[in-house]
Amino acid sequence: MGAEAIHKPALDQFSVQPIIGDYEETCKDFDWETAKDALDWFERDQSINIAHNCIDRHANGKLADKVGLHWIGGDGSEKIYTFKQLKEETNRCANLLKQIGIAKGDRVFLFLNRIPELYIGTMAILKVGAVAGPLFSAFGPDAIKDRLEDSGAVAIFTEASLKSRLEDVRSELPDLKHVILCGEHDAPDAAKGEVSYNEITAAASPEFEVERTSIDDYSIMHYTSGTTGKPKGAVHRHNSIISQKSTAQFALDLQDNDIYWCTADPGWVTGTSYGMIGPWSNGITQLVYAGGFDPDTWYGIIEKHQVTVWYTAPTAIRMLMKAGDEVPKKYDMTCLRHICSVGEPLNPEAIVWGKPIFNQAIHDNWWQTETGCIMIANYPPMEVRPGSMGRPIPGIQPGIIDDEGNEMPPGQEGNLAVRPGWPSMFQTYWNKQSMYDSRFQNGWYLTGDRAYKDEDGYYWFIGRSDDVINTAGHLVGPFEVESALVEHPAVAEAGVIGKPDKERMEIVKAFVALKDGHETSDELKEEIRLFVRNRLAAHAYPREIQFVDSLPKTRSGKIMRRLLKARDQGLPEGDTSTLEEF
Ligand code: PRX
Secondary structure, eight states, rough: OHHHHHGGGGGGSSSSOOOOOOHHHHHHHHOHHHHTSOOOSSSSTOOOHHHHHIIIIHHHTTTSSSSEEEEEOTOOEEEEEEEEHEEEEEEEHHHHHHTTTTTTTTEEEEESSHHHHHHHHHHHHHTOEEEEEEETTTHHHHHHHHHHHHHOOOOEEEHHHHHHHHHTTTOOOOTTEEEESSOOSSSOGGGGGGEHHHHHHHOOOOOOOOOOOTSEEEEEEEEEEEESOOOOOEEGGGGHHHHHHHHHHTTTTTTTTTTEEOOOTTHHHHHHHIIIIHHHHOOEEEEEOOOOOOOHHHHHHHHHHTTEEEEEEEEHHHHHHHOSHHHHHOOOOTTTTEEOSSOOOHHHHHHHHHHHHSOOOOOOOOEOTOOOOOOOEEOOTTOTTTTTOEOTTTTTEEEOTTTSOOOOTOOEEEEEOOOOOOOOOOOOETTTTHHHTTTEEETEEEEEEEEOOOOTTTTEEEEESSSEEEEEEEOOHHHHHHHHHTSSSEEEEEEEEEEEEETTEEEEEEEEEEEETTOOHHHHHHHHHHHHHHHTBTTTSEEEEEOOOOOOEEEEBBBBBBHHHHHHOOOOOOOOOEEEOO
């Protein structure tokens, strides 16, 4: 998608104001040491624990009786936890983990819907010094297996409605010793390492000695998709809380009395960095809604619970837009003070649409799983430039560079890069150190995005520099989908691309060549679609399939996705000198 297409149509509908003083002042005075001092360090020996700072610090102080988590179920039921209650619950859960033998550094995953145990479990894992790996509940058996196998996870939290997907691949996961069953479930099978969360935590002590993790001890890992190979586990460390706490103030503008709602699932980085750590490290009350998307329900939640700060995604905003202007008119949303969005380009039309509905502009911001925190934002005191991701967060030094690492002048498109060293920078790709190292060149961290900077230092997104697909804010690696496709008995080979889509930014499109003896048909298309959906994930299956006789490949046999994309969109095919056949 070109930058022009993103920002041009609506620019004239906004008066672009000069940046007001606060931004420059804040940047000038900012240093990470000051941000660090706002947290609770165990001793003056660099030891810090995210869960202690998110929960216990408040439970032990003035905020003990303040609501930390206001949970709303898909059926409208509600549960409320004060910071004191969160401390006790996370302690009970941490004692459960100790009881089954979880030790510092162990990888413990969570395959749960957005139930309270997902939030409590993540904090408990951090309290014992283990590494938390939240999985998106839409994942199918293949996606679960890839992640648990690669990380060598020893334990997993799950629940009755999701368990069968884990069971499908359990025999291929020798490292996985323990399954912690949350909610209502059948009798645990001890031979399979199953234990009951409710049973054990009911008897567990509400006291727990939090592990004194160092700044470099690993905290959370999220798998993220690249162009080639399976998803890679981006690993974060306890030090990351410094960035998450300060950016939750700078970009999300979180203030003491806020009611904050982040719509992201903790299976993705937004749901942990800003669906847990950012708000809680600031002692903020946060709302979690466990149900799915529905315009009336969403607007209703804002009104009923008096949400003041809302962090959501462009696809959700486009879907609200699609539902029409009559729906929001039924709700009083004057409580909203600040709205942010992340994950995909936020088109100016969405900002223009949202302004009268929410009485303010939606603030786009940019970051990645690897960065761990917001890096570029339409920072609250600045006027939003529709279509721009905003300006760098204090302490963050991005740049637009050419392939040799030279900075490009304003207005010129290049690679979006960031000077390494911010506290929440990822520490490794699990088991793939060389891939991690390859992301750092000439003193820059390479983000994989293309962008440009304007004269005033605002950054404008242009697109990815690789084949990774961004569908509704979720990154999908074409290789993963191709691998799932060729497991279908009728599929000989497959090439997968992102196809532009008005609502989801891109959809996954697959070009499929069948094995001899199989006929193309709509039924087969549907069967293949479902096959991938069930094995991989509900968000990653090809919504569109096109049968082809064969795929364009390089002489070394690599599928030329670039060419598939160009042909699909009627764009110039570029250099085809390495093309072998179609
Ligand atoms: O391509 C950029 C896009 O999402 C990628 C990061 O995805 P992920 O690691 O899943 O993290 C998503 C949530 C932090 C980026 O490399 N992206 C993210 N924010 C924006 C964006 N593209 C355009 N505009 C944004 N604001």
